[in-house]
Amino acid sequence: MDSAVLTAAYEGFAMVFSWPYIVYPLAGTLLAMIFSASPGLNSSSLMALAIPLTYPWEPLPVVLIFGAFLGGATFMGSITAILFNIPGKASNSVTLLDGYPLTQQGKAKTAIGAAAAASALGSTIGIIMLIVLIPFMREAAIALGPPEYLMLAIWGLTTLAALCGNSMIKGLAAAGLGLQLAFIGYDPRTAEPRFAAGIDYLGDGLSLVPVLLGLFALAEVIDLIVSKRITLSGKRTASELHGSVSEGIRSVFSHFFLFLRSSAIGTVIGAIPGIGSSVAGFIAYGHASQTARDNANFGHGDIRGVIAPEAANDAKDGGALIPTLALGIPGGSGTAIFLGVMMLHGLVPGREMLTGNLSLVFALLWSLFLSNWLTSLLGLSLVSPMARLSTIRTGRILPLILVLAAVGAIQYRGMVADLLCAVIFGVLGFLMKRYGWPRIPLVIAFTLAPLFEYNLHLTLQLQELGRIEFLSRPVVLILLALTGLNLALPPFLGRLRAIRSVSR
Numbered sequence: 001m002d003s004a005v006l007t008a009a010y011e012g013f014a015m016v017f018s019w020p021y022i023v024y025p026l027a028g029t030l031l032a033m034i035f036s037a038s039p040g041l042n043s044s045s046l047m048a049l050a051i052p053l054t055y056p057w058e059p060l061p062v063v064l065i066f067g068a069f070l071g072g073a074t075f076m077g078s079i080t081a082i083l084f085n086i087p088g089k090a091s092n093s094v095t096l097l098d099g100y101p102l103t104q105q106g107k108a109k110t111a112i113g114a115a116a117a118a119s120a121l122g123s124t125i126g127i128i129m130l131i132v133l134i135p136f137m138r139e140a141a142i143a144l145g146p147p148e149y150l151m152l153a154i155w156g157l158t159t160l161a162a163l164c165g166n167s168m169i170k171g172l173a174a175a176g177l178g179l180q181l182a183f184i185g186y187d188p189r190t191a192e193p194r195f196a197a198g199i200d201y202l203g204d205g206l207s208l209v210p211v212l213l214g215l216f217a218l219a220e221v222i223d224l225i226v227s228k229r230i231t232l233s234g235k236r237t238a239s240e241l242h243g244s245v246s247e248g249i250r251s252v253f254s255h256f257f258l259f260l261r262s263s264a265i266g267t268v269i270g271a272i273p274g275i276g277s278s279v280a281g282f283i284a285y286g287h288a289s290q291t292a293r294d295n296a297n298f299g300h301g302d303i304r305g306v307i308a309p310e311a312a313n314d315a316k317d318g319g320a321l322i323p324t325l326a327l328g329i330p331g332g333s334g335t336a337i338f339l340g341v342m343m344l345h346g347l348v349p350g351r352e353m354l355t356g357n358l359s360l361v362f363a364l365l366w367s368l369f370l371s372n373w374l375t376s377l378l379g380l381s382l383v384s385p386m387a388r389l390s391t392i393r394t395g396r397i398l399p400l401i402l403v404l405a406a407v408g409a410i411q412y413r414g415m416v417a418d419l420l421c422a423v424i425f426g427v428l429g430f431l432m433k434r435y436g437w438p439r440i441p442l443v444i445a446f447t448l449a450p451l452f453e454y455n456l457h458l459t460l461q462l463q464e465l466g467r468i469e470f471l472s473r474p475v476v477l478i479l480l481a482l483t484g485l486n487l488a489l490p491p492f493l494g495r496l497r498a499i500r501s502v503s504r
Contacts, residue, residue, distance in 0.1 A: 224398065
């Protein structure tokens with residue numbers, strides 16, 4: 001490894017863990033946790049509010065506190081996803097698929113413990129991989145184009161085969177509905193509205209957050225009311241809850257290779273500019289289900305469905321900073337705000353940022369690393385009181401869930417119509433749950449469809465113009481091989497399980 005990179009990594013570490021600079025990531029983490037745990041607020045809101053306050057500061061304190069803002073909110077959003085089926089931010093939406101079913105089984109402590117361990121360790125893996133990959137990331141990011149993005153989306157979509165539950169027809173139909181819903185809005189080629197039925201709200205397409213809040217949070221509220229369940233977990237006292245924090249932490253090491261693969265997926269996808277924040281978690285979740293010998297429990301409370309997305313999400317946060325710093329291309333709202341802050345303080349992304357200011361880059365990464373660990377450790381200390389929320393009577397907890405869901409739906413884009421959208425999808429989610437239709441394929445297809453469609457059109461146009469040769473690109477061939485493996489693996493594992501059951 002380049003000695004200059006190691007030297008910069010050490011200098012960045014010394015900057016973060018020295019007095020008084022250590023105060024900035026600590027304060028930033030606590031503020032991010034408070035904001036992300038409050039209805040209607042998130043880390044992006046906090047970053048926007050902090051811009052005028054930090055304008056007179058020197059670059060180093062700014063980098064440290066904004067790095068903490070980026071990392072401090074991720075795990076807190078996972079807690080609300082696990083306990084209430086409400087993701088704190090879009091990237092936490094994958095965790096609720098198995099996290100909330102674990103809460104319903106009285107295993108909230110186990111789920112939160114696994115999420116905390118996977119988050120902290122995932123950020124560590126992300127930092128280690130970035131130290132190794134930084135010398136190559138600028139060239140690698142420039143080399144990726146529409147064909148690679150297209151194959152990445154197709155690779156993610158092929159994981160749907162393992163997530164269709166007992167009925168392949170229902171699963172594929174749900175995925176088809178997800179694709180159709182994602183195509184509502186303006187056509188990326190012609191800018192003409194499609195499938196909008198003349199409704200202005202649909203002109204910009206459906207937003208992921210109200211769709212998720214409806215399909216899961218509001219659908220669960222309706223189910224709780226209809227089923228007349230006494231508490232979220234079905235348990236009346238804390239003594240009846242199963243699982244423990246230590247069991248959740250041990251589960252990460254029990255599935256350590258899955259954790260490593262998911263962290264790698266998160267780092268790589270996070271480093272690809274322009275990819276949505278939810279893609280890494282969904283692809284890691286699909287990979288976990290695809291490679292599991294027994295995947296029937298995914299979506300019903302499988303701890304691997306918590307470990308994989310949590311590891312990918314926190315590894316992704318570090319990776320997403322590389323295209324921001326190397327190319328000036330943010331991967332989401334948080335990195336977009338940070339890019340603006342960086343420019344305000346005279347830090348221009350590009351080659352100079354990754355050479356002359358490399359120690360400052362590492363200070364940012366170490367601040368992100370410290371923030372993720374601190375958030376997870378503080379979250380673990382609050383596990384017991386938070387888990388008791390699942391034993392509160394539904395009549396008392398439902399108003400809180402409804403308020404959180406309503407505020408989350410409206411706050412995301414500031415549109416009251418998003419609340420109506422969430423209610424409609426709440427009814428749809430309830431009906432799907434009641435009649436055995438899987439919701440996970442719908443969500444994954446909805447998430448990956450924009451990435452697929454946009455890059456499909458670009459790839460076809462470039463191919464027609466003779467600007468690219470699709471099958472001559474190494475990354476495309478690698479992703480094609482992974483796609484073929486995704487398609488071949490479920491039938492193979494199915495036959496293997498059948499052989500084992502017969503032999504028993």
